Amino acid sequence: MTQHIVSSFDTELDSLRARIAEMGGIAEKMLEDSVRALTRQDVELAQKVIAHDKKLDALQREIEEQAILIIARRQPMAVDLREVIAALRIASDIERIGDMAKNIGKRGIAISSQFHPQKTMNGIETMRDLAAGQLRDVLDAYTHKDEARARDVWQRDGAIDDLYTSLFREFLTYMMEDPRSITYGIHLLFCAKNIERIGDHTTNIAETVFYQVTGHSLPTDRPKGEAMIGTGG
Amino acid sequence: MTQHIVSSFDTELDSLRARIAEMGGIAEKMLEDSVRALTRQDVELAQKVIAHDKKLDALQREIEEQAILIIARRQPMAVDLREVIAALRIASDIERIGDMAKNIGKRGIAISSQFHPQKTMNGIETMRDLAAGQLRDVLDAYTHKDEARARDVWQRDGAIDDLYTSLFREFLTYMMEDPRSITYGIHLLFCAKNIERIGDHTTNIAETVFYQVTGHSLPTDRPKGEAMIGTGG
Numbered sequence: 001m002t003q004h005i006v007s008s009f010d011t012e013l014d015s016l017r018a019r020i021a022e023m024g025g026i027a028e029k030m031l032e033d034s035v036r037a038l039t040r041q042d043v044e045l046a047q048k049v050i051a052h053d054k055k056l057d058a059l060q061r062e063i064e065e066q067a068i069l070i071i072a073r074r075q076p077m078a079v080d081l082r083e084v085i086a087a088l089r090i091a092s093d094i095e096r097i098g099d100m101a102k103n104i105g106k107r108g109i110a111i112s113s114q115f116h117p118q119k120t121m122n123g124i125e126t127m128r129d130l131a132a133g134q135l136r137d138v139l140d141a142y143t144h145k146d147e148a149r150a151r152d153v154w155q156r157d158g159a160i161d162d163l164y165t166s167l168f169r170e171f172l173t174y175m176m177e178d179p180r181s182i183t184y185g186i187h188l189l190f191c192a193k194n195i196e197r198i199g200d201h202t203t204n205i206a207e208t209v210f211y212q213v214t215g216h217s218l219p220t221d222r223p224k225g226e227a228m229i230g231t232g233g
Numbered sequence: 234m235t236q237h238i239v240s241s242f243d244t245e246l247d248s249l250r251a252r253i254a255e256m257g258g259i260a261e262k263m264l265e266d267s268v269r270a271l272t273r274q275d276v277e278l279a280q281k282v283i284a285h286d287k288k289l290d291a292l293q294r295e296i297e298e299q300a301i302l303i304i305a306r307r308q309p310m311a312v313d314l315r316e317v318i319a320a321l322r323i324a325s326d327i328e329r330i331g332d333m334a335k336n337i338g339k340r341g342i343a344i345s346s347q348f349h350p351q352k353t354m355n356g357i358e359t360m361r362d363l364a365a366g367q368l369r370d371v372l373d374a375y376t377h378k379d380e381a382r383a384r385d386v387w388q389r390d391g392a393i394d395d396l397y398t399s400l401f402r403e404f405l406t407y408m409m410e411d412p413r414s415i416t417y418g419i420h421l422l423f424c425a426k427n428i429e430r431i432g433d434h435t436t437n438i439a440e441t442v443f444y445q446v447t448g449h450s451l452p453t454d455r456p457k458g459e460a461m462i463g464t465g466g
Contacts, residue, residue, distance in 0.1 A: 071304045072304050075306075172419070176412045179408070
């Protein structure tokens with residue numbers, strides 16, 4: 001293999017990485033803006049978030065096409081193959097994070113004319129902060145091929161699950177005390193659930209980064225909080 | 234290319250198709266059993282559904298590995314390449330359908346000790362019937378490379394969205410009338426949402442089958458019901 005071909009392969013991988021980074025940046029902004037639109041009852045910002053989702057879908061398709069071309073042309077092995085597979089998987093998780101943010105945007109619009117008690121917003125914002133932190137860190141871990149940071153994100157996700165479970169209980173009490181708030185409370189619960197699932201996707205990405213860098217998988221049983229079953233929603 | 238190599242490539246595609254069919258069969262059963270476990274308050278059956286999800290995850294990984302080997306070894310073009318890409322995409326959608334069924338199973342366990350009014354169960358069962366019909370038909374469309382049937386599934390999905398919206402209103406009324414039913418109602422709403430999303434995944438698969446067979450995409454704007462925004466949840 002000549003130096004020329006080798007460096008051209010590197011260029012192809014660089015371009016794949018750049019597209020993943022672009023997707024990650026869009027998803028981070030969508031998460032941030034979707035919750036801001038919700039808490040500030042800003043319909044226009046919510047509509048922007050919803051519109052951004054198409055860009056993520058398009059980028060995911062481009063990454064898919066590019067990855068397949070690389071596999072067919074280069075028949076990469078070992079760490080190079082893992083990097084291409086990782087790009088496919090990470091693009092899929094980021095696309096789904098975009099879907100979740102889009103849903104928060106839609107729900108923000110649905111309840112934009114209703115009274116938003118500050119207390120309910122605080123819980124959502126804290127969840128958003130945790131999820132945004134995990135997303136930022138796992139994208140950094142991807143950029144720097146940092147398996148320790150990936151493992152750290154993967155271990156942290158239980159905190160979002162626990163916060164979701166406590167918000168579920170809080171919103172429930174609120175709805176029981178004032179049944180007129182049920183529609184509002186349900187939309188908020190679905191928003192909280194969307195953020196909880198964004199956390200799940202960041203742990204998926206963490207697993208993929210760990211696999212890409214080390215060639216090994218993290219244990220199948222992540223130290224999970226108790227969200228989703230039991231008392232949770 | 235010798236006849237031998239050609240027929241071996243066919244064998245590889247057949248094996249990919251068989252694995253997709255296996256995933257489809259498992260997902261169909263998981264959907265059926267998850268709603269049955271919910272309506273019959275059958276915790277044991279729900280646990281079986283939850284356990285089945287790991288099998289889908291493993292099959293998806295196998296399909297991914299196999300597809301990548303095929304692309305690297307065979308460098309397929311045109312319709313053959315579309316078939317391999319379609320297998321990757323469809324495996325991902327079926328895996329997500331399994332996740333939804335698993336969630337229904339978990340929620341079924343969470344509310345298994347509560348009173349289940351028949352009226353609320355009827356709505357969930359009707360949604361399940363529609364989603365199961367779409368899933369069955371789109372798997373048939375995949376098996377028979379039948380783009381007309383794929384397009385039909387894609388056009389039908391609005392019915393599930395509309396039913397979800399009407400159930401949302403019904404459950405809401407129910408919760409407002411009896412605030413003690415709020416926890417139960419919320420779990421049911423999340424179950425209904427899971428079924429609605431299974432419908433979305435069947436339309437994704439329909440789009441993929443259409444693309445695989447024709448090389449073209451269906452229009453980007455599916456004739457969608459009004460679920461999710463507005464009054465819906």
